[in-house]
Amino acid sequence: MLSYDDMTERQREVYDYVKNEVVLMLSGARMNEAEAQAVVEGLKVNTKLIFLSLSTNPIAAVTIADLLRVNKTIQNLFLQENQIGDADAVAIADALKVNTTLNDLDLKVNQIGDAGAVAIADALKLNMTLKKLRLDENQIGDAGAVAIANALKLNTTLARLLLVENQIGKAGAQAIAEALTVNTTVTELRLDKNQIGDAGAQAIAEALKVNTTLTELRLHQTQIGDVGAQAIAEALKVNTTLIDLQLSGNQIGDIGAQAIAEALKGNPTGITVDLNSNCIDRAFVQLVKQAQKTKNRGLYLSNDTQFNPLVFSLLPRLASTEDIQAVLGMLTSGLELENQSQSLPALPTEIAELIMDEAYYWQGVQHAKRMHGDQHYTLTVTVPRSVIGNSIRVKTIQVLREWKLCPDTISDCVFDLTVQDEQGAVRYECLVQPTFVDSNLLQLATIWPANHPILRQMREGWQVRVARSKSNEYVRFEALYVGYV
Known part of the structure; x- marks a missing residue:
């Protein structure tokens, strides 16, 4: 004292x-x-x-x-x-x-x-x-x-x-x-x-x-x-x-x-329900807005904020810790075959972990951003701690973007990506060229350790950032995903 x-x-x-x-x-x-x-x-x-x-x-x-x-x-x-x-x-x-x-x-x-x-x-x-x-x-x-x-x-x-x-x-x-x-x-x-x-x-x-x-x-x-x-x-x-x-x-x-x-x-309560930024067809939105003149006044819908349903099919399905542990457990204990009295042989832990490491179904963390005139956004994801105590290995970084209108130039389409360590020091910067998935309005970019070795160095506390597009007034949706095991 x-x-x-x-x-x-x-x-x-x-x-x-x-x-x-x-x-x-x-x-x-x-x-x-x-x-x-x-x-x-x-x-x-x-x-x-x-x-x-x-x-x-x-x-x-x-x-x-x-x-x-x-x-x-x-x-x-x-x-x-x-x-x-x-x-x-x-x-x-x-x-x-x-x-x-x-x-x-x-x-x-x-x-x-x-x-x-x-x-x-x-x-x-x-x-x-x-x-x-x-x-x-x-x-x-x-x-x-x-x-x-x-x-x-x-x-x-x-x-x-x-x-x-x-x-x-x-x-x-x-x-x-x-x-x-x-x-x-x-x-x-x-x-x-x-x-x-x-x-x-x-x-x-x-x-x-x-x-x-x-x-x-x-x-x-x-x-x-x-x-x-x-x-x-x-x-x-x-x-x-x-x-x-x-x-x-x-x-x-x-x-x-x-x-x-x-x-x-x-x-009867006068409840308000916000359904903006979903995948509702524009024609249906218009019908609801017409009906709101006499009823359903509490339902918030806007054509400008509805997304292409394909956006959500492209977002990775995140595996839970329980999923990962369950699969690893089956590999190391032997898997019983359906309708048979036999089982697959149990694998050594190091081989099972190698299989899990090479899988395409990982835990992950993502940051999705719906654009509503936000001129200063930055997509940011921080690599979390492992809940089971082992060191985390980053397997992929994926960025998805949906446009309202096609951008003016190709250079506006690239993803400006930065990787920082836990101290905030910039360890890697690159411009990632996306692939067009749906005409010119939906873009997807995925980076792998083979082409970007920095992924192998990433650990707990490291951060991935994607800067806003030069034509972000035309962007409807963006998502950043970091997958890890």
């Missing part, structure tokens, strides 16, 4: 400021170690502080956790972009078990995986004051989502749960859906940019038939197609509490859109 007498003049200045503030905004503050130490000491004695923002800040999460154990006033805590990992999340979660004042915790854009999510879930079973939890843009998979879902069955205070852009798949979505059938406090749920698919959407739809508290549900870019949309439509016929449903950026076609449009005719 640093005493006031031992502080430098600058440290005392910082300490005196921090100890009396009610709202303290230190996001991105460029503090040296001595100043950070003075901030911590000031926070320990502050008895007025309600709002504390330490996003992008050098103060250790463990130190903040210690503060939460004793502080009796902080209600809002922002810790975005602080490189908080699982160990840090465990420390914060332990503090939440005894904290009785915090009601808004923001842990967006960190490095929290399943282990950290499980710890936070355990805290939610005991903490009865937190009302909003933001875990967007972390590395939470199905195991973490299942743990959080189980906590929601017991928690009676959390109202807003944000899990945007994690690694949650069908199993995680199904667990959350099951929790929604018994939870009576969550009013806002955001699962955008996860891979829940039709199966996850069907489970959530079943939950909506009995849930009476959820008012806002965001499922933007969650790989939902017509099957999932039809299930949601059936739920909307009986749900009387949901008022905001976000389904943009999915793979819903005319069949799913028609089902939702019909369901809205009898829905």
Whole structure:
């Protein structure tokens, strides 16, 4: 502990400021170690502080956790972009078990995986004051989502749960859906940019038939197609509490859109449903817009944002960790042949791993961008940690682009790709010439280690970036995918 007498003049200045503030905004503050130490000491004695923002800040999460154990006033805590990992999340979660004042915790854009999510879930079973939890843009998979879902069955205070852009798949979505059938406090749920698919959407739809508290549900870019949309439509016929449903950026076609449009005719809540950036035929969109003059006013559709369905067939199907482990397990344990008493011989682990390494069905991470006049976008993907502890090997980088109109020059079509290491240093730059898939409006480029050896060097924390096209005002959609084993 640093005493006031031992502080430098600058440290005392910082300490005196921090100890009396009610709202303290230190996001991105460029503090040296001595100043950070003075901030911590000031926070320990502050008895007025309600709002504390330490996003992008050098103060250790463990130190903040210690503060939460004793502080009796902080209600809002922002810790975005602080490189908080699982160990840090465990420390914060332990503090939440005894904290009785915090009601808004923001842990967006960190490095929290399943282990950290499980710890936070355990805290939610005991903490009865937190009302909003933001875990967007972390590395939470199905195991973490299942743990959080189980906590929601017991928690009676959390109202807003944000899990945007994690690694949650069908199993995680199904667990959350099951929790929604018994939870009576969550009013806002955001699962955008996860891979829940039709199966996850069907489970959530079943939950909506009995849930009476959820008012806002965001499922933007969650790989939902017509099957999932039809299930949601059936739920909307009986749900009387949901008022905001976000389904943009999915793979819903005319069949799913028609089902939702019909369901809205009898829905009494005045719900709004966003179906922009799907694969709905322009003629159908026009029919809906005509009908909106007298009904279906809550259905948002635009011709300009609908995609060529071929776009989604070209996007890679991402393998889950469970898929990879299941296939590897079959190779190493021997595979029983159907209707026969024989089995294929079990392979040595090193040979099985070689087969998996050469496969074309990998785990992956992708960033898809729907253009809505965004002039400054950059597609960015960061190579994640391996959830099973082994080193990651990048197998391919793929970029997909759909144009609204054909670009003026061929040079506008190339993909400007940059690879940076975990320190941010540029390790590779190239212009990738795409292949035209559908006339001149759909382009695909794939790079392999054989032609771009840098892929063999890429590891956890490395980043791939694709700069915007010179003619990006004509771009409707872009996606960047990095596949790895």
